[in-house]
Amino acid sequence: MNRYLLSALTMSLLTAFTHAHAGEGAAAAKTALTAKPAALGSGIAVDYFDPSVRVQDDFFTHLNGKWLKTTAIPADKASWGSFAKLQDDTQPQLRAIIENAAKSPNQAAGTDAQRIGDFYASFMNEKKANALGLAPLNAELARIAAIKSRAELPAMMAHLGRLGVGLPYDFGIHQDAKDSTKYVADIMQGGLGLPDRDYYLKKDDAKLADALAKYGVYVEKMLALAGSKTAAADAKAILALETELAKVQWTKVQNRDPVKTYNKVELAKMAEVAPGYDWQSYLDSAGISSKAGYVIVSQPSYLKGFADVVNKTPLESWKAYLQIHLINAYAPLLSKPFVDTRFAFYGTTLSGVTEMQPRWKRAVGAVETSQGESLGKLYVAQHFPAERKVRMEAMVKNLLAAYKQSIDTLDWMSPETKKEAQSKLAKFRPKIGYPNRWKDYSALVVSRDDLVGNVMRSRTLESNRELNKLGKPIDREEWGMTPQTINAYYNPEMNEIVFPAAILQPPFFDAKADDAVNYGAIGAVIGHEISHGFDDQGAQYDGDGNLRDWWSAADHKNFAAKTQMLVKQYSAYSPLPGYNVNGELTLGENIADNSGVAIAYKAYKLSLNGKKAPVISGLTGDQRFFMGFGQVWRMKMREPQQIVQVKTDPHSPGQFRANGTMMNQPAFYEAFNVKPGDKMYLAPKDRVIIW
Template identity: 65%
Template sequence: MNPNSKGTKRVKRHILSTITLSLMAAFAHAGGHEGHDHTSAPTSGIDTRYIDKSVRAQDDFFQHLNGEWLRSTEIPADKSSWGSFAKLRDDTLFQLRDLIQGLQGKKGLKGDDAKIAALYASYMNEAKLEKLGAKPLAGELSRIRGLKDKKGMPSLIAHFNKTGVPAPYGVFVSQDARNSTQYAAHMSQSGLGLPDREYYLKKDDAKMADALAKYELHVAKVLGLAGNKDGADKAKAIVALETELAKVQWSRVENRDPVKRYNKMEISKLAESAPGYDWQAALGATGIAAKTDSVIVAQPSYMTEFAKLVESTPLETWKAYFEWHLLRDASPYLSKDFDQANFAFYGTVLTGVTEQQPRWKRGVGVVEGAIGEGMGKLYVASHFPAARKARMEELVKNLLVAYKQSIDSIDWMSPETKKQAQEKLAKFTPKIGYPNKWRDYSKLQFKEGDLIGNMGRAAEFAYNRNLAKLGKPIDKEEWGMTPQTINAYYRPTANEIVFPAAILQPPFFDMKADDAVNYGAIGAVIGHEISHGFDDSGSQYDGDGNLRDWWTAEDRAAFKVKADAMVKQYGSYEPVPGYNINGKLTLGENIADNSGLAIAYKAYKISLGGKTSPVIDGLTGEQRVFMGFGQVWRTKMREQQAIVQIKTDPHSAGRFRANGTVVNQPAFYEAFGVKEGDKMYVKPEDRIIIW
């Protein structure tokens, strides 16, 4: 995640909790390109300038394809990484800024346009923010400092949930994974100031220990900026408390299991399993208890241990903890001393970025986070030709046909389970470009001179909108990403695959290019999202979005053998010396990458109708499919950010998303003549082919 995009993250927290399987963990955004000029010959879609001719594709496919780019490219000072996604994100920021600036100065603005202009203006008014300092938080700080006993904690945490401030647990509404026709209340662990629990617990890791020590100094500094004279002592207590929370939180690998995360219980039963904390008051204050008597608890053992920590930890430590997380959340929207301190730690220490993004870029991110679909309407009208959506619909249809054939042809699955898989595939719902129904922001109000108030109102609007779903029919038109997002996702409880408008441009989708590169790039993205419905997690949901075991025991065991082999394969990769990819954490994404590319290649071959693929720029169509895939993952990343990615991101590093995927594809060996003795060669019996 871009350290400067916190505003986006804050108000999307309730939405993103329902999206589990996306192309990229870090959401990027991009603008449009012109449509296909049908009067000209198609291009290869491969940027041959970046091919490293000193390295053979048979020895290092990623380096061969991207070597010259890697040599000539420097990561911008204000970025933690640079590549296809980051470049397109930057492109869209300029386009979105132009759209926002086109609104400013106009008289009589109404609706979403007026809200966009007001929020952006409030963020860009630095003089006002400098004058105010920490004063906008006076009421919130008073609420925390005035806490007289622990009985007030449930109400305070509920308030934090509503206003988007991090807390030890979060509540939200999403589909019931055992009954996807209904919404249910959910509760999940939260509340750490570092990217992952391992930053607190890996005492033998010098880099993580250093980050933890600097985190404590940062906490002390920010508390001091807010007027705390004992900031150092409070910071020490806060880090100690967060360490205790980290010890009892579930790991990211544990949280990948949807069955273990599904623990539906009556609120009264939660009080029995996690005594020592008033859960009835907690869920009453959130508004949940007035609408339902049950809640799905993702990590019940954590709630039990959290309740114990409430009892054993002094009230003053909890108050310091709450004050810190309020300040942490608000720092980007306060005066420069808070904002720069926030960047110095979360930007520089954690991700290696030495220069903060220009304020206007951060301002665009704030607007997107608060009123994303309002911006999306403007973006689609200006940057998304209808022809692009029509072509994408055709590609999705072709990929689904290829997937159907692939399920029929696999030799490790019984006819009984194949039938169930085909039934699920037939129920997939594709969404392309933008929502059919735009979000209604009429109840959301912004004031030009009140940035902190605006951010709180945006978060509360998102919370109330989410809470209001309880007891209502499922909104099948809702999107979990905005049209200007460069990403895609699969939502298992809806069995839907979603492709926002902005991903439909080069290098993912090129209307001027021959089909091969589009199948290798956006085709593999489509296949990737379909494959999430059949990975180790998504395969536990049926075609209606319900957690249901539709596999025979023998087929599930055969699948596990292949999955375990993939865990071992990716776990052997070492993006940073001493830091290997977590094969279990990345398993679902690695399955999706491998199966997605295999299906995309199959779809391309079907599209040829038995004809020989055209040779363009000296490259066969079969080669261009794989090269289209490989150039999408062209990335350079700072070491600090690479470590954060390894510890937190379910996606593998770009180099290994490319090389780790193609070595399992028999067609790759044929396309590039890879033979035994070549460094990319893997014996046929060791290649992992699932779908």
């Protein structure tokens, strides 16, 4: 259960001062409106300020208003902002590394360079992909067509799961949440072609209903391209099947509960959880039976519902379902009609993107997915100066020290629980930049002229890599992200915070800027990830990564009162008419933003060692700190993608991450002289102060 700074979905689709006030803050605030381009060391993009919007009324728009007015979302992006731009800036660097390998066809077989170069070359050979059409999938499609009874479905599900095909359920390998010294297989729900169950069930939402109807058209087109003579009937059957799955799926909010989603089941008793389905056949075929005595079932009622759907749905409908999900998983690698049809639905209809990424970007993404750490090793060697890691380590140390001090002053945590919290904090393990030990891809066979085969072998290798963890010691050196990822995460089972190399660039980390902006940006990111260890989910794990309640009843009550205020605050935000932020779904991330900024501010003050921060570009240190945070969330998003985010993403939209967080920070009010009557003003009793 990794807790990311930014959702994987968003990453893959890739973000006037009028009150009189005595003293330095007000004078600097007035200056900010007419500030010239930032002097060296400020790190604040003052040229994006919108002086027509008062900071006290809308911090996000004041800070980023000119950018919002003048910046268009690139045609090949669903959203655009700090994260997406940094990712886009990083891709040419990765391309140069990859193409250098690809231009050397005589690389020694079995080397990282050979695998990277040949994989990329196979993707870039569009002429061959077009000539092959659907042929690379013919063998797998034939296997599905040959199914003669429902009894064969479990083994087929296991086989297709290894190939990365989206299915009604799948398993993931991670630490046992109640015994973090062991790996365990977790069986979880899945299998929908649309982003969320609401797309199938919310019939009163015109936009979701339209997406469902267009999904049916898409499925029919894809089946017809694959040569089906019954595409129209099969498409209707597939939508009916997925709708039945959606009806029994748990909601995103329900899935946030780590206690309710922890259901330990002995393998022999899986038939009791979901009778009528041959679980033994699946577990044997998936390779779990020989390596484990039990699994964790995330959503027991869903698996029971799924088994019922299996037995009441005609076999031919299941075969059509498996075929379209196989085609869907590999369509981006096939001939142009398949690529274009898939993009028209998932890119344009669901995300609003009007132009497909150039083939080289898609090829870079494919290499990253298949051999991310091999590519990361080369990226770090060329683009990650050692001094960045040293400075980051110092900031992490300061953030941890600030948390340590804050725990002892909390008014909502009992003395006994504070001791446990200190113990957990002391066990936090930071990982910065890149792994100490790199993944081994030597077993991956890559051919320069077999794109689909390369991807199938890559996915199978990763599936086997995960499965082989069962029964072995926990690998505490493993990373859940590559060094070139623009993101960060907290893993409660490892009790670790992880910051990849690529995020340590402006606007998150500016080596040439004053500490204020860096503490407001990457410092708040560090604080954000640490705080996940103490949010409504992470706090249910102890310092060793075990799911254990170490809070008193009074702590739970006090914390719930604060967090319910956050739920109410964010549920009132609406990025689009008719679509409000889900305050319960986004609660953990909103807690992390709130806490991360509060602790980063304390750490920034500690870093000054009692000295007064300089005024740079007419901005005080405190103002630059908060602006450092606000400019990180500079972001625009297309309407269809905004709907997907509201429905599926545990993160609030960027403008609310900026404004909502600031409204709960007492120091923000002082820095910008926010008073009653201002739109950014919350009465002290309504502010959520956790740390």
